[in-house]
Amino acid sequence: MQCRPQNSTDRKNYNCIDLAKFICAIMVVMIHIAPFGSPGETIIISHLNYFVQNYLTRVAVPFFFVCSGFFLYKKTSLAAFSTEPTKKYAMRLFKLYVIWTLIYFPLSFKAYLRNEKDILHAVSGYVRSCIFQGSYTQLWYFPAIIFAVLLTSFLLYKKLSPKKITIAALILYLIGLLAQSWFGLIEPLRDAAPQIWSLLKNIQQVIGTTRDGLFDGFIFVGFGMLFAFYDFSISKKKALIAFIISMVLMLFEVYLLEYFDFARAHDMYLFLLPATFFGFSFISQVKLPDHPIYKKLRMLSSLIFYSHLRVSVAVGKLKFTNEPLSKTRLLFIITLITTIVFSLIVIKLSDTSKFKWLKKFYT
Numbered sequence: 328m329q330c331r332p333q334n335s336t337d338r339k340n341y342n343c344i345d346l347a348k349f350i351c352a353i354m355v356v357m358i359h360i361a362p363f364g365s366p367g368e369t370i371i372i373s374h375l376n377y378f379v380q381n382y383l384t385r386v387a388v389p390f391f392f393v394c395s396g397f398f399l400y401k402k403t404s405l406a407a408f409s410t411e412p413t414k415k416y417a418m419r420l421f422k423l424y425v426i427w428t429l430i431y432f433p434l435s436f437k438a439y440l441r442n443e444k445d446i447l448h449a450v451s452g453y454v455r456s457c458i459f460q461g462s463y464t465q466l467w468y469f470p471a472i473i474f475a476v477l478l479t480s481f482l483l484y485k486k487l488s489p490k491k492i493t494i495a496a497l498i499l500y501l502i503g504l505l506a507q508s509w510f511g512l513i514e515p516l517r518d519a520a521p522q523i524w525s526l527l528k529n530i531q532q533v534i535g536t537t538r539d540g541l542f543d544g545f546i547f548v549g550f551g552m553l554f555a556f557y558d559f560s561i562s563k564k565k566a567l568i569a570f571i572i573s574m575v576l577m578l579f580e581v582y583l584l585e586y587f588d589f590a591r592a593h594d595m596y597l598f599l600l601p602a603t604f605f606g607f608s609f610i611s612q613v614k615l616p617d618h619p620i621y622k623k624l625r626m627l628s629s630l631i632f633y634s635h636l637r638v639s640v641a642v643g644k645l646k647f648t649n650e651p652l653s654k655t656r657l658l659f660i661i662t663l664i665t666t667i668v669f670s671l672i673v674i675k676l677s678d679t680s681k682f683k684w685l686k687k688f689y690t
Contacts, residue, residue, distance in 0.1 A: 330405060330406075330556060330557055340614045340615065340617065341611065342614070342615040342617065342618070342621040343610050343611070343613035343614070343615050344394060344610055344611060345621040345622070345624045345628075346615065346621065346624055347390065347610045348390070348394060348624070349624040349625075349627055349628045349631075351386070351387035351388075351390050351391060352387075352627070352629075352631040352632045353631065353663065354383075354384035354386075355384070355387050355388065355465060355631075355632055355635070356631065356635045356662065356663055356666070357379055357380060357384050357659070358385075358387070359464060359465065359635065359636055359639070360635075360639055360658055360662055361376045361658075361659060362375075362376065362379055362380075362659045363375045363376050363656070363659075364655070364656025364657075364659070365656075377585075380593075381581060381593040382577065382578060382581045385577075385593065385594070385599060386574075386599065386603055386606060388468065389547045389599060389603040390603060390607060391468065391472075391632075392471075392472060392544050392548050392551065393547050393548070393550045393554070393603060393604075393607045394551065395416075395472055395476065395548060395551060396475075396479070396547065396548035396549065396552045396554075396555065397551035397552075397554045397555050397607070397611070398551075399413065399416050399476060399555075400412075400551065400552045400555035401555040404556070405483075405556045408483050408484060410480050410484055413476055413480035416476060417473050417476060417477055419690075420469055420472060421469075421473060422687070423633075423687075423688075423689075424466065424469035424470070426687060427462075427463075427466055427469075427688075428457065428462040428466065430634075430637060431463035431466065431636075431637060432462070434463065434637070435453065435456075435462055435463045436449070436453055455533075455535070457470070459534045459535050459536075459539060460534075460535040463636065465632065465633070465635075465636060466633075467538065467539070468544075468632070470540060471538075471539050471540035471543065471544040472544055472548070473540065474539070474540030474541060474544070474545075475540040475544035475545045475547075475548040478540070478541070478545060479492060479545065479549060479552055482495075483552075489552055489553055492549055492552070493550075493553065496546035497546055497600075499541055499542050499545060499546070500542060500543065500545070500546040500595070500600070502537070502542060503537030503541075503542025503543055503595055504537075504595050504596075504597060506527075506536070506537040506542075506591070506592075507536075507537055507538065507590070507591060507592045507593075507594055507595040508584050508589065508590040508591075508592065508593060508595055508596050508597075509584070509589055509590075509597070510589060510590060510591035510592075511584070511587055511588065511589030511590070512589070513527070536592070536594075537595070538594040542595075543594065543595055546600065550603065550604050550607065551607075554607065554608070554611065559608060561605070561608050562612075563609055563612045563613065566605045566606075566608040566609035566612065567605075567609045569601065569605035569608075570601075570605040570608075573598050573601040573602035573605055573606075574598075574602050577597075577598035577599060577602055580596055580597055580598050581596065623674065626670075626674050626689055626690075627667065627670050627671070627674070629689040629690075630666075630669075630670035630673060630688065630689045631666050631667065631670055633688070633689070634666055635662060635663070635666045638665050638666045638669060639653075639658065639662040639666075641665075642658070642661050642662055642665050643662075645661075673685050673688060673689070674689075677689075
């Protein structure tokens with residue numbers, strides 16, 4: 328592993344990363360909307376959805392974190408580290424977060440009003456979610472990535488080595504696992520150590536989940552940082568083999584956790600770490616011929632990620648054979664097609680002078 332010369336990555340072709348991001352955006356849609364349909368699902372449909380939603384697609388969001396860290400930190404160098412790219416990037420993400428929070432506000436706040444005792448609880452709960460959990464389901468990515476890059480850059484600014492940063496992030500990830508897929512390991516504390524359990528519950532009430540920038544996003548942004556600063560001597564073939572092995576091991580992990588009923592959530596897995604690391608290593612080395620389509624795929628992946636749940640609510644109200652589309656098995660495919668068409672229209676219009684302001688929705 329050698330330190331990468333400053334800006335040396337600028338000469339490389341990353342079209343495959345743009346393609347992978349587009350595929351990952353579709354995977355995110357699959358996570359949130361059962362791809363095989365859920366109404367009156369059979370056992371086979373249920374197992375297919377579980378396989379896709381709780382296993383196969385779980386590499387998507389970590390891949391986005393790694394990409395963000397990689398492209399951010401390749402704008403500077405380890406020897407002459409600058410926080411300016413991080414400041415600009417964090418501000419851009421914050422503006423995007425505000426825009427999409429406003430777009431989803433009617434949906435998210437309506438849910439809080441239904442669940443909370445009074446308006447004060449609703450407001451405080453919504454504000455807490457905006458800070459720690461995200462203002463809407465998939466929008467948790469924004470506060471998580473903002474926090475992760477700010478923390479990583481702060482530690483780099485304080486001259487902490489990438490190795491130490493990665494070790495710290497790994498420890499936090501392992502702690503976060505205990506509140507997620509490996510929750511079954513700490514559940515006995517409920518009866519064995521009620522005081523510790525009470526402390527953990529109080530922490531959980533504040534942060535809501537360990538699917539955040541500290542326990543989750545931090546390590547994957549750290550991976551991106553490592554790829555930006557160092558040249559790893561991992562061939563495409565070795566990286567692909569390691570990725571496949573990691574995915575197989577993660578498959579065993581997923582169903583082992585299911586068998587023992589350990590998992591409280593499915594966002595974080597132990598073998599998701601090597602799967603994401605080696606997957607990115609392989610994809611970043613694949614060279615695809617230059618074509619304008621890759622820039623469009625990059626923009627599409629962002630818009631699909633941000634907008635798909637807003638679209639699903641809209642199309643879900645449409646009638647199909649006298650019942651709402653949301654109660655049929657067509658919801659996923661109609662949502663995906665509509666989201667892609669919507670995204671293409673936004674991108675096309677944003678290229679005109681009259682609708683240039685639409686770029687604020689994805690850049």
